[in-house]
Amino acid sequence: xxxxILGGDGFCGWPAALHLSNKGHDVVIVDNLSRRRxxxxxxxxxxxxxxxxxxxxxxxxxxxxxxxxHVHLDVAQDYEGLLDLLVTQRPDAVVHFAEQRAAPYxxxxxxxxxxxxxxxxxxxxxxxxxxxxxDLDVHVVHLGTMGVYGYGTAGMxxxxxxxxxxxxHEGRDNIETQILYPTNPGSIYHMTKSLDQLxxxxxxxxxxxxxxxxxxxxxxxxxxxxxxxxxxxxxxxDYDGDYGTVLNRFLMQAAVGYPLTVHGTGGQTRAFIHxxxxxxxxxxxxxxxxxPGDRVMILNQMTETHRVRDLAELVARxxxxxxxxxxxxxxxxxxxELHVTNDTFLDxxxxxxxxxEGLLMEVEDTARRYAHRADLSKIPATSLWNRRTxxxxxxxxxxxxxxxxxx
Numbered sequence: 001x002x003x004x005i006l007g008g009d010g011f012c013g014w015p016a017a018l019h020l021s022n023k024g025h026d027v028v029i030v031d032n033l034s035r036r037r038x039x040x041x042x043x044x045x046x047x048x049x050x051x052x053x054x055x056x057x058x059x060x061x062x063x064x065x066x067x068x069x070h071v072h073l074d075v076a077q078d079y080e081g082l083l084d085l086l087v088t089q090r091p092d093a094v095v096h097f098a099e100q101r102a103a104p105y106x107x108x109x110x111x112x113x114x115x116x117x118x119x120x121x122x123x124x125x126x127x128x129x130x131x132x133x134x135d136l137d138v139h140v141v142h143l144g145t146m147g148v149y150g151y152g153t154a155g156m157x158x159x160x161x162x163x164x165x166x167x168x169h170e171g172r173d174n175i176e177t178q179i180l181y182p183t184n185p186g187s188i189y190h191m192t193k194s195l196d197q198l199x200x201x202x203x204x205x206x207x208x209x210x211x212x213x214x215x216x217x218x219x220x221x222x223x224x225x226x227x228x229x230x231x232x233x234x235x236x237x238d239y240d241g242d243y244g245t246v247l248n249r250f251l252m253q254a255a256v257g258y259p260l261t262v263h264g265t266g267g268q269t270r271a272f273i274h275x276x277x278x279x280x281x282x283x284x285x286x287x288x289x290x291x292p293g294d295r296v297m298i299l300n301q302m303t304e305t306h307r308v309r310d311l312a313e314l315v316a317r318x319x320x321x322x323x324x325x326x327x328x329x330x331x332x333x334x335x336x337e338l339h340v341t342n343d344t345f346l347d348x349x350x351x352x353x354x355x356x357e358g359l360l361m362e363v364e365d366t367a368r369r370y371a372h373r374a375d376l377s378k379i380p381a382t383s384l385w386n387r388r389t390x391x392x393x394x395x396x397x398x399x400x401x402x403x404x405x406x407x
Contacts, residue, residue, distance in 0.1 A: 001025045002028075003094070004089060004093075005017045005020075005029050006127070007096070008070075008097065009029060009056075011238065012275075013029070015227050015235050017068055019224060019225075019226055019280070021226075022225075028068065028069040029053075031071075032073060032074040032075075044242070047238070047370050047373055048373075049373070059232035071085055075098050076119045083134060087134050101189070103189040104242040106189035107383050116189055116192060117188060117192055120195075125199055128200075128207075128209060132207045137292065143282075144214055144215045144298075145193045146158075146217050146271045147187070147193065148215060150183070151269065156339065157340060158300070161299075163182070164176070187330075204293075210290050210291070213299070214282070215298060215299065216281075216301040219245055220355075220363070223366070224279055237252070240379065241378065247272065247311055247360075247363075250321075251363045251364040252367040254315055255365075255368040256368075256371045256374050259321065260322065262325050263328040264325075265309065266309025269307045273301060274303070277350065281299075284349065285299065287348075300342045303352035303353065314360070
């Protein structure tokens with residue numbers, strides 16, 4: 001299969017590209033390296049040493065004999081370039097990772113809010129419009145987020161994208177139908193993923209574009225089987241307050257002797273998935289596309305749910321780290337339950353990698369190995385969801401609050 005991976009240099013895109021290449025697919029990475037520029041903007045580099053993309057790709061060929069091409073392209077701004085890419089490359093599928101992925105960064109300033117909307121929504125719509133104009137039958141696999149659902153389940157399991165409803169009809173039997181599960185985004189980032197859903201629904205209905213939307217939980221872990229083959233292939237390990245994912249951040253903090261910072265009560269329940277399972281889910285989605293004319297296939301890409309303070313206590317227990325409760329920079333409920341359906345991936349053969357002390361120690365060992373690269377001043381989160389809400393928090397406390405950033 002010929003597969004174009006938009007955003008293939010990133011935290012999810014890179015291991016997915018290697019995994020699919022290793023499975024024998026013809027892979028091309030399409031990336032404008034914007035995530036690396038954001039590193040420079042935030043002055044916060046990956047804990048693991050990320051090599052230049054050209055060196056990464058050379059190392060992959062040297063180690064495996066497989067070739068992954070790279071096209072430098074801003075898919076959100078260069079529509080003609082994207083259309084030309086589709087026409088010349090003629091991919092069977094496009095894996096769409098080309099969106100700014102951090103909720104905290106999306107809430108940081110008016111500029112980052114606007115950038116997140118401009119980049120994410122334009123990238124998605126440009127892709128869909130270009131597929132239609134190219135007249136190609138391309139399967140789009142999009143990395144969405146569990147955050148489109150919000151985090152309240154009303155005592156029920158969150159279904160995979162669609163909600164069964166019954167509409168009263170006066171004088172007749174009630175009408176039974178399905179609607180998109182009502183969105184309840186908690187950040188500008190999550191809002192863009194909610195807007196993506198509407199774009200996908202329209203293009204699947206109007207233009208018969210085949211689309212799979214993966215509503216993913218928070219990723220933990222750093223490496224996959226492929227990224228472990230050579231240090232030059234190592235994946236990102238973000239630990240800063242904007243891009244670091246919560247469990248990885250806890251493990252990094254334990255490795256460098258920094259208190260495990262839990263914001264608010266730590267009662268937030270979140271969905272999680274290991275990075276190895278993420279790449280496997282992308283592969284499964286590519287192998288099981290919807291037919292032209294089908295509605296968007298929505299799959300919940302997660303394997304388990306955990307409460308944040310429980311994760312902190314687990315990491316503290318195995319690493320003898322301290323736990324510190326700090327003010328919550330997010331505008332969210334202090335406590336929530338989360339119950340999620342993920343039957344489709346299980347039925348299609350996913351064997352979940354669940355939380356284990358061994359895997360946690362493996363991530364902490366990676367963090368400890370590169371602890372000398374850590375800048376402890378980047379650990380605290382400074383992006384506030386609602387500055388009016390936090391107006392009464394002393395600056396020193398607001399600066400110490402951490403955020404469990406998603407993907």
